[in-house]
Structure formats: C-alpha cells, structure tokens
Amino acid sequence: MLEKTFYKMMLSKSFPFSVKVTYWDGKSEVYGNGDPEIEIVFNEKIPMSEITRNASLALGEGFMDKKIEIHGNIQKLLVGAYESADSFMRASKFRKFMPKQKHTEKQSEEDIQSHYDIGNDFYKMWLDPTMTYSCAHFEDGNKDDLEQAQIAKVHHILNKLHPQKGKTLLDIGCGWGTLMLTAAKEYGLKVTGVTLSEEQFKLVQKRIYDDNLQDVAKVRLQDHRELGDQKWDYITSVGMFEHVGKENLPKYFADVYKYLNKDGVALIHGITRQQGGATNAWLNKYIFPGGYLPGLPEIVTDIIDSGLQITDMETLRRHYQRTLEIWDKNFNAVRPEVEKKFGERFCRMWDMYLNACAASFESGNIDVIQYLLTKGPSGKTLPMTRKYMLDK
CATH class of the missing domain: 3.30.1050 (Nonspecific Lipid-transfer Protein; Chain A)
Structure with a gap:
C-alpha cells in the first residue's frame, strides 16, 4: 500500500x-x-x-x-x-544520485569504444549512407531526407570556416570520416582526422584508399590530447566535447587553441544545456559511459579562458530532434534483424535511448549549438556578415 x-x-x-x-x-x-x-x-x-x-x-x-x-x-x-x-x-x-566519472586517456578510450565499436554493420543498418552520427541540418524542414540533411550539415560547417584551398584541417572525433573527406575532395583541404574508435579508424582508412586521397587525408587512432606540437589552419569537432567530462573541458578548448595556427578558425558542434551542465545515470551506464552535457555558461567561460574568441553561435535543437526521430524510425524498421544479433533487451534499450533524446531536444531540456571560434580577434579573417555561411 x-x-x-x-x-x-x-x-x-x-x-x-x-x-x-x-x-x-x-x-x-x-x-x-x-x-x-x-x-x-x-x-x-x-x-x-x-x-x-x-x-x-x-x-x-x-x-x-x-x-x-x-x-x-x-x-x-x-x-x-x-x-x-x-x-x-x-x-x-x-535526482539524488549521480555516478562518479573518470576521464583519463585510458578511460576515454574504453568509453568511446564501448559505444562506437558495437560494429560498423550495426550503425549502417539505420544511419544514412554518409554514416553520420550527429545532428543533421534540415534546410527545407521536413521535406529533406536524412542523407540530404547530413550532407547539408557538413557543408554548413565547412562553409562557416570560409576555408581556403590548400590549407589544413584537423577533425577531432572524426567519426566515419564524411566531414573530413568532404573537406579534402570538395574544398581542397589537407585533412587529418582523429578517433578513439577502432571500427571508425578502419573504415576511414578504407575510404581514404578507396578515394585515392592518401596525399591529402590521413586518420589517426589517437587521443586528441596526444597530437604534439603540430598546428592546423582549421579545426572541426562534432559531437565530441560531450565525451571529455566536466573536468577536461578547459583542456579541450585549450587544445583547440594550441592546435590552431595564428588567425585559425574552429567550428565546434556539441550538445549543450542552456539550463546548466548535467549527467544522466541511465545513459552513462548503458549508452555513453562518461558522458557529460555541459552548460552554456561553462562552455563560454572555457572558450574565453582558453584564449579563443567567439565569432558566431547557432542553436540547432529542432534539427537534432528531427534527426533522432528519423533514426528511431530507421532503427525500428530493422529491429527484427538487430534483435537476432543483439537480443530484445538491447533493442528496448536502444529504442528508449533514441526516444528519450528526441524528447529531451523537443522539450528544450538539451540543445545543440555550433560555436565558430577564432584564434585572434573575433572574425578577423572572415567576411563581416553571416551571408557567406549561406552562399552555395
């Protein structure tokens, strides 16, 4: 009773x-x-x-x-x-209990591999053909299909950098390589991607060789904290800082500053809570071990303290809601096949994860923001208005 x-x-x-x-x-x-x-x-x-x-x-x-x-x-x-x-x-x-987290390099490697190394075949079943596992950009609302919106997202990010042919780009947390390889093939950049996922690393390597891009593209199976003294003209990082942990956010942005050439430009795209940072015990245990969603004030403070300057910010919350809704539809379309391989409990977990994230974006509990950052005076090397970002 x-x-x-x-x-x-x-x-x-x-x-x-x-x-x-x-x-x-x-x-x-x-x-x-x-x-x-x-x-x-x-x-x-x-x-x-x-x-x-x-x-x-x-x-x-x-x-x-x-x-x-x-x-x-x-x-x-x-x-x-x-x-x-x-x-x-x-x-x-x-909400009385939250698990303690560690974010040593070894722990970060284990956390990333626990999620992304489920297997490339699993993600191919329900992601779009670009194998992009982050918020898409729906330029024409619900009329865009997911692949079209993911390709648009990549160009939206690269266009914000105002990249010049022949210069260099570092993609921190490169995923399965669509952004970095698009930058090499369509923007004429020399690109380097880093990931801690062995499955992603193998696929990006294969894509580089299949497209004969060995002279302009390379991928490293490496922690971004171990890149040494090399510098790049541009840096992108999509869906990455959510994995580094609260205690490592200042170092993450300090590394972005460190790896940029003078007057370099970075586009950092990540989930941010406008209400303040948070963790979720269920997501940390089953989906993203070590995950932490930072609050907007701490992100801005860490950016400024690193020496970087903010040139532009854009919220894409509704785009991520739409992305997740499509992912869940795709996932449930192949659910019998997934269940044969991973079991019913895994499928129920994954379905709840995709629905919970979509709900969290829809309600405004979480947001996703693109931060355009410069090493040097804000926007010094960029056009004076945002119009250039939208030019095709």
Whole structure:
C-alpha cells in the first residue's frame, strides 16, 4: 500500500496530459483529465528505494527488462515528463544520485569504444549512407531526407570556416570520416582526422584508399590530447566535447587553441544545456559511459579562458530532434534483424535511448549549438556578415 501511494505521488503530477497506469496487481488508474492517449503498465513492482535513489536509472532498466511497458508514443510521454515541473524527471527529490566519472586517456578510450565499436554493420543498418552520427541540418524542414540533411550539415560547417584551398584541417572525433573527406575532395583541404574508435579508424582508412586521397587525408587512432606540437589552419569537432567530462573541458578548448595556427578558425558542434551542465545515470551506464552535457555558461567561460574568441553561435535543437526521430524510425524498421544479433533487451534499450533524446531536444531540456571560434580577434579573417555561411 505504501509503494502504491508513492507511485501515485510520482506519476500523478508527472505529465501535462491524461495517462493510464496499470499496476502489478492488475488495477488501473487514470491520472489527468480526459481520455488517456498513453498507458504505462507495470508488470513488476520496482522498489521505491531504487526509484528515489535514481529514477532515470531504475525506470530505464525497468523498461529494458520488461518490468514496464509503454503503450503509445514514448517520445510524447517523455516530453510531458520533461515539461512538468513536479515530474520524476525534474523534481530534486527524485535526482539524488549521480555516478562518479573518470576521464583519463585510458578511460576515454574504453568509453568511446564501448559505444562506437558495437560494429560498423550495426550503425549502417539505420544511419544514412554518409554514416553520420550527429545532428543533421534540415534546410527545407521536413521535406529533406536524412542523407540530404547530413550532407547539408557538413557543408554548413565547412562553409562557416570560409576555408581556403590548400590549407589544413584537423577533425577531432572524426567519426566515419564524411566531414573530413568532404573537406579534402570538395574544398581542397589537407585533412587529418582523429578517433578513439577502432571500427571508425578502419573504415576511414578504407575510404581514404578507396578515394585515392592518401596525399591529402590521413586518420589517426589517437587521443586528441596526444597530437604534439603540430598546428592546423582549421579545426572541426562534432559531437565530441560531450565525451571529455566536466573536468577536461578547459583542456579541450585549450587544445583547440594550441592546435590552431595564428588567425585559425574552429567550428565546434556539441550538445549543450542552456539550463546548466548535467549527467544522466541511465545513459552513462548503458549508452555513453562518461558522458557529460555541459552548460552554456561553462562552455563560454572555457572558450574565453582558453584564449579563443567567439565569432558566431547557432542553436540547432529542432534539427537534432528531427534527426533522432528519423533514426528511431530507421532503427525500428530493422529491429527484427538487430534483435537476432543483439537480443530484445538491447533493442528496448536502444529504442528508449533514441526516444528519450528526441524528447529531451523537443522539450528544450538539451540543445545543440555550433560555436565558430577564432584564434585572434573575433572574425578577423572572415567576411563581416553571416551571408557567406549561406552562399552555395
């Protein structure tokens, strides 16, 4: 009876719309006014001690283990939880525990490989043909397909640099290489990519040789902190600083400064919380070990303290929401095949991850921002207006 009372307290104020909850004893209650669009079914009771310790971890694991079923739109349910001030996603009494993290070079390598080295074949199943695993740029709203939007994102980033043919570019956290290889092939740059993922490294190497780009492109399986004294004219880094940890953010931006030539330009693209930095216990345990989403004030402070200057900032929150919605649709289209290889629990985990991230962007809980930075007076080597960024 006590736990039922606790669940009612937790769920009755967690959503701005009507939700039906069916408990482990088969009894149901509707919270909110009107006909419920979504039903939460508790097949098993999750101890309230686990929920009060960390709600996202307990409920996330409950969903993975089929202790919880959700009938209806998962993304909408989570958006409601993010938008309700008294929900288990926001109220301080439900957020008491966060795991400690380490970000040594060895730990960073293990964290990256745990996620990205699931296998290239896995990501090929539901990413677009460019193998781009970051926010796309939908220039024509919902009319763009994902591949078109990912190619547009790459050009949007490179155009912001105002690159000059023959100069050099470093891509920190190069992924499967689409950005750096586009810079080499279409912008005439000499490019270097670095990654800690062995799977990504092997594929980028193959793409370099397949396209006969050995003279202008190279990839390193290396921590970005170990690049020595070499310098580049341009630096890009997409979806990278979320992995370095709160304690290493100042060093990350100091390294960007260090690796840039005088008057160099960098475009840093990463998930940022406008409300302040945060971690999530479930995501850290199952999806992104060591992940930390920095707050906007600390990012700006670290940039300024490094000696870099901010020339431009652009928020792309709605673009990432759309990207994740397409990824989840793609993932569920191949879900039977994924389940054969990785199991049902993995599929439930991945589906929840994509829905939770889409909901978090939709609700404004997280954002993604592009920071255009210069080593030297802000914008000194760039055109005076933003019009150049949009020129084709």
